[in-house]
Amino acid sequence: MTPRCAVLDDYQGVARSLADWSPLDGRVDVRTLRRPFASEDEVVEAIGDCEIVVAMRERTPFPASLLARLPRLRLLITSGMRNAAIDLAAAARHGVTVCGTASNTEPPVELTWALILGLARSVATESAAMRAGGPWQSTLGADLYGRRLGLLGLGKIGARVARVGLAFGMDVVAWSRNLTAERAAEVGVRAAASKEELLETSDFVSVHLVLGDRTRGLIGAPELARMRRTAYLVNTSRAAIVDQSALLDALREERIAGAGLDVFAQEPLPADHPLRTLPNVLALPHLGYVTRRNYEGYFQQAVEDIVAFLEGKPVRELG
Incomplete structure (x- = not known):
């Protein structure tokens, strides 16, 4: 047979x-x-x-x-x-x-930057307004040049994201539990003294860690509270690294400027899920490798x- x-x-x-x-x-x-x-x-x-x-x-x-x-x-x-x-x-x-x-590894790197740029320049909002005949210019873009990009994880993908950030003239720092100053220097960035320092000082925080027992829920309510109100969180890695309820609360209460998300706890994301409609979220249907x-x-x-x-x-x- x-x-x-x-x-x-x-x-x-x-x-x-x-x-x-x-x-x-x-x-x-x-x-x-x-x-x-x-x-x-x-x-x-x-x-x-x-x-x-x-x-x-x-x-x-x-x-x-x-x-x-x-x-x-x-x-x-x-x-x-x-x-x-x-x-x-x-x-x-x-x-x-x-x-x-x-x-x-290149496709998720490229999508990470699509999200960062989309958030920084309100691409979805301004494009939707153009299509609908809405106001001509309604947002002010967030600069990349001279701003800090904090990377959680500096593996193959994180390192490529870092190099693009450097090309934009950003100050790039990275953190993971096993990251050494020597490894960071190889990529041309600085190893943050702690996760807390990275979160407190970064204008954009991007997640590039493997999901495991040590990274599940790594970014919860206390960590999100350390981020600047003007900072953006980007996650193209795994949803479970970030506490989804805590993230929703932070976004609803505008305790961070916004989030760029390509991964979700449930996929496909339910049609009525708030992450689909929150104005400070740029969400994509897990396209990183697609x-x-x-x-x-x-x-x-x-x-x-x-x-x-x-x-x-x-x-x-x-x-």
Whole structure:
């Protein structure tokens, strides 16, 4: 019997056009699913007959409870080489091989700057006014030159964001628990003495940390209270790093100038969620990694992962 493969969360309907799937012709029955699932039951109903699943990032979680309900599953592929939404230990217990693909770091860097610039110059507000025939100029832009950019995290993405900030003439500082002065100097920035110093002195704070036990809820009400009223918070990393309730309160009460957000505790974000309508929020539907080049790499390497698995020599395994 021909094994079945489901490509999940293909929101834009591009998975089959951005890669050469012909190596699977006659070997695998491939289908694509475009809409997100509302429940674990929906996932089981949609892919319970599949031996192979291609997941897009963390859009559909695969906890132990779901993996136990997918007895036919043998190969699970995720875009990227890290996926916190997959229980790797449970996958191993159920005999599921988990593989990944490469992922470019440039797209989330570029989107970070789209958010920073959009906030600084009120791009969405002014564009909406232009389209609606509203007032000609209603806002004053926030300068980047000479202002401080505080980066929480200075890994591959954070370092690239830092270099762009320096090109804008910003004073760039960074902090993470393991950041050394030497590492910061390599990037051309200064290591903040503490998280508190960074929050208290930065005009823009951008989050570039990996979500884990030490970073979950790292920015809560006390940390947001340290930020300047004129400061902006940008998060293109993971929503859970910032306490969502505390952030909502800070934005509603205008205790910070605004936030640029590409990640949310629940995705897709409910239609009636206040983050969709707060005037000091620039929100995007998790587009950080959503570019043609990334998708071409994801899907082409997913095909390669499937072929390698069928030939008994899986590559790019996670774990």
